[in-house]
Amino acid sequence: MPVARALALGGSLGPGALLPAPQPEADTLPQAGAREQAAAERRGRAMASGGAECARLQANGAGTELEAEAVYAQEESECSSRRWGAQHVGARELAELYSPGKRLQEWISVILCFCLISFNFYNLLSYLSLDHTLSVIVGIFAGVITADFLSGLVHWGADTWGSVELPIVGKAFIRPFREHHIDPTAITRHDFIETNGDNCMMTLVPLANMAYNFVSLSPEALYQTCPWECFIFALAIFVTLTNQIHKWSHTYFGLPRWVIFLQDWHVILPRKHHRIHHVSPHETYFCITTGWLNYPLEKIGFWRCLENIIQGVTGQKPRADDMQWAQKVK
Secondary structure: OOHHHHHHOOOOOOOOOOOOOOOOHHHHHHHHHHHHHHHHHHHHHHHHHOOHHHHHHHHOOOOOHHHHHHHHHHHHHHOOOOOOHHHOHHHHHHHHOOOHHHHHHHHHHHHHHHHHHHHHHHHHHHHOOHHHHHHHHHHHHHHHHHHHHHHHHHHHHHHHOOOOOOOOHHHHHHHHHHHHHHOHHHHHHOOHHHHHHHHHHHOHHHHHHHHHHHHHOOHHHHHHHHHHHHHHHHHHHHHHHHHHHHHHHOOOOOOOHHHHHHHHOOOOOOHHHHHOOOOOOOOOOOOOOOOOOHHHHHHOOHHHHHHHHHHHHHOOOOOHHHHHHHOOOO
């Protein structure tokens, strides 16, 4: 009896059984069909499980980069049809909501932001002195830490709450976060303006206030406030670059060597580190500037505590809108 027919009838080959001689190609077609059907069944079971292994690891407190990378790779290999990407219905719909008005806002924000950065940097150098060395170093470090925390706060808020249907902020600012979880590599296809426009807009007010101080305060007053201005400037720079750093953490080909060096030394958000956030259901490691605060905030349960408070007060379920877009099929 041919092997394909024996297997189809529920038979099995014992460990000592001899395989028959190879059959002509026409006789192997049932085998190919059976293999394809079995593969389809495996894919179906993987999709039905919906990331149960990810949930199990997180429920047990697993949060190491190694565990996250293993689960991420397993999802990629076994659930490629569930990882969606650009072909997902929700991803296509969200991408189409990117409007000309939004593009104009991003262009204006980028131009104004970098003009203010250039003006402030030139004036800041004019008032620096060796007496400020220690305070400037502390100010820059504090600015980087603050930027990392703010990136996590904004990221957590937009990932966890709100809806694309909200007036003004929904399509303009929450939409990219929904698209990113359905199609994580979409950000690598965005140009500089689309990637950084919103972050540039967020820094316009502090940068404009800093520029106003440089033209209105006396030289003596500027000398005294120089360390504070260094903190504000470092904060603005790292907030401005946060989404560019985030984009690099999703880019695996063609990165400049200096970017890879900064990632490897964890000066900016490393690629493997950010994978932890992209393990479903995307409920941890929200800080995306340097990622330095992710582990301590996770250890104290900072985000879970905030979610429990908000859910208790409002009755809203965290990431409900995010899950609706992820499950969108038509």
